[in-house]
Each structure stands twice: as C-alpha cells, then as structure tokens.
Amino acid sequence: MEEYRNIYVEEDNGIAFITIDRPAKLNALNRETIEELHDAFKENDEDPEIKVIILTGSGDKAFVAGADISEFADFSVKEGSALAAKGQELLFDFVENLSTPVIAAVNGFALGGGLELAMACHFRVASHNAKMGLPEVSLGVIPGYGGTQRLPQLVGKGKAMEMIMTAGMINAEEAKSYGLVNHVIAQEELLDYCENLALKISKNSGVAIAAAIRAVNAGYKEGADGYQAEIQAFGNCFGTEDFKEGTTAFLEKRKAVFPGK
Template identity: 75%
Template sequence: MENILVEKLNQIAVVTINRPTKLNALNKATIEELHHAFGSLDKDAEVKAIIVIGSGEKAFVAGADISEFADFSAEQGRTLAAKGQELLFDFVQNLATPVIAAVNGFALGGGLELAMSCHFRVASSNAKMGLPEVTLGVIPGYGGTQRLAQLVGKGRAMEMIMTASMIDAETAKNYGLVNHVVPQDELLEFVKGIAAKITNNSSVAIAKAIQAVNANYTDGVNGFEVEIANFGACFATEDFKEGTTAFLEKRKAVFPGK
C-alpha cells in the first residue's frame, strides 16, 4: 500500500488516505488500494467497525486527481465513473462492516462522494465540503448527484452542485450531511468512541440493518420487504440466541458474530 495506511486496534480499523502533498486526492491507484483494504477488513472477523480519515490537518480528500482524466473521451469518462463506483463508492456503501468517515478538513468532489458513501459522517470544526465539478465542465460522477440529494434534500443538493459552493461543518450538520462536529484535535478519538459502541453490538444484526436501510434507496427494491426478510433471518443466528439469552439472564451479551 503506497497511498493508504491501515491500523487495527480493539476491533476498530482506521484507514488513513496518505497523500498529503496532493491533499489526499483520489487517483486510480488510491481507489484500488482502498478497495482492497475495505474488502480485506470486511472479511476480518476481528474488525467490527472501520474509520476512514485523511492524513494531516488540511484535507480528508480534496477531490479526484484531475491530471489523470483531463484528456479523456466521453467513453473513457463513463468507464472511469462506472469503475470508480464499483470499486469504491458503491462498494463502501454496501459493506457489511460499518464505515464511518472522519472528515478532517476539505472534503471536495470525490472526497465528499467518498464520505457520503460511508454509513455516516463526523466532521472536524474546520471541515469544508462541496461538489465543485461544474467549475471543470463536468458533473459529480462517483454518486454525488444521488447521495447528496438523499442526505440533504433535492433543493439543497441542486444549489450546492450548481453553485459549486463549499459549506462549513456546522452548515453540513444542519443539513444532515454530518452527524457531529468536533474540534479537529478531538475528531479521531470521538469517532473511535462511536465505533467502540458499535463493536459492543451484534455484527450480524448490524450487517442486516445496513442492507435494509440501503434497500430504501435502491430502485426497484421494497425496503420494507428487505427489513422483514432480514429481521426473520436474524432469528436463525447465534448472535440472536446470545443476545436474547444475555438479556433474560441480565448480563452483557458476548456476540460470536455468527
């Protein structure tokens, strides 16, 4: 891994995008590395939650690496967007392991799209977020037009995309784009605290809940039916047996993750 760092401790993995001289911009190599890292962590039974953050204090991810696609044709552009969504953005959204974005500094273009593909977001007080693609004569291509509208509503998404304006952390919180805003020097520990709460719960049930919530935003899928099916499936798991037994025995559950 040349562009990312991965640390694991107490069932929590921290994935750091480590291209500080490029403000952690996403190039093809970084997207590939993130795909492999998230895939590996998702298969690791010891990892119950993943945090993704940018290195340094300036940026989470300041965008995509424009130099890689400035001379692309229309077909190459379509392939770039499709491949990126397959490898990273859709991949993260549908990961069974919860992924939390710790947005430290700028999250622009592909950076905001990565943060939005995570299951939820926490921002540092100096964070700035936006989708400035129209200033380059292109639109967001990694799910930005879809996920931003889902998170903040159609009108606000239209305004942000059309004006290419950045919003600050408090505005993002008011919009529902991030869940919390904390001082930058407290960001990672704060997010680790949330992740630690997640690790106390059933990873099997959490994976089923992720599927059910995502189903509501998937065309042609009835989210209520997915919820009913996943609710029923939980009854056949060892986690359900442990959780209900622990409750009746008035003790803390120790979930096997099965």
C-alpha cells in the same frame, strides 16, 4: 497485511483506521488510491476481528480534496464513462454496501470525489475546520461517483441542487444542520470521538448490523422494496447465534457477548 503506497491501515481494539496519505496532493483520489482503498476495505471487511472501519485523511488540511484531475483531463466520452463506472463499482458502491460499518472522519476539505467518498460511508463526523462541496460543474463536468444521488438523499433535493449548481463549499456547522454530517468535533478530538462511537457499535451484534445496513440501503435502491427487505432480514436474524445470545443475555440480565454468527 498488504503494503500500500497511498494509504496506511492501523488496527486497535477491533477497529481499523484507514488513512488516505497523499498530503502533497491534499489526499486527492487517483486510480491507484481507489484500487488500494478497495483492497483495504475488502481485507478488513473479511477479517472477523474488525468490527468497525474509520476512514480519514492524513494531515490537518484535507480528508480528500477531490479526484486527481490531471489523470483524466484529456479523457474521451467513452473513457469518462468507464472511469465513473469502475470507480462506483470498486469503491463508492462497495463501501456503501459493506457489511462492516464505515465512519468517515472528515478532517478538512472533502470536495468532489472526497465528499462523494464520505457520503458512501455509513455516516460522517467532521472536524470544526472541515469544508465540503461538489465543485465539478466549475470544471465543466457533473458530480460523479454517486454525488448526484447520495447528496439529495442526505440533504434533500433543493439543498443538493444549490450545492451542485453553485459549486460552493459549506462549513462543518452548515453540513451538520443539513444532515450531511452527524457531529462536529474539534480537530484534535476527531479520531478519539469516532473511536468511541466505533466502540459503542462494536458491542452490538455485527451480524444484525450487517443486516440493518442491507435493509436501510434497500430503501434507497430503485426497484427494491425496503419494507420487504426489512421483513426478510428481521426473520433471518432469528436463525443466528447472535440472536440466541442477545435474547438469552437480556433475560438473564447480563451483557451479551456476541459470537458474530
């Protein structure tokens, strides 16, 4: 496993825990951290033993408090565009389309790039002290890394417009009521709760879950037909060993042991 400077990775029970570890910067994303996260997600996605990935931040203050503004404060238009494009490709779109399910354990501030990273994960669980927002317009820039696209998909256009325009923060309960997070948990129980969810997920067919991720995402892609993607993915499942095992186990009234093929 790779050695990282800004993150650390632990594995347990087929679950990979990726922790962003820049506490002095409230886990802010710089270019090196984005590249390390890409490598860690890629490595764990390619590991057949890893069934679920949980992403969180170190400490009890921040998941990710935003992008590291000192890195790009003097960028030109061309450099700003390249920053957004590379970040999307390397991390945010990459995570959204990962075959392995990714749960964001939002353990504190998730602002700007931090909320954008949490929204790229397949779903989110927040600690009771979490605060979320997209403050970019207060810096004279718009949310990047998919912020203007994923937030309306999750909370609706009107609420997303308000959050973006006011640059304000919402608390965990508000985020849950908007559909931005699925659950709100006491901070000390957050990772255990996410691990229990991950264990439930890992009992199911990883092949089918990967296909479901692709089908769901197709419904949000410009020019893609989500229903057609679902039909094709559904049909393809019938050619998998997981389908044979799942249906056989059901008919034999036993628990399935999926080979993951």
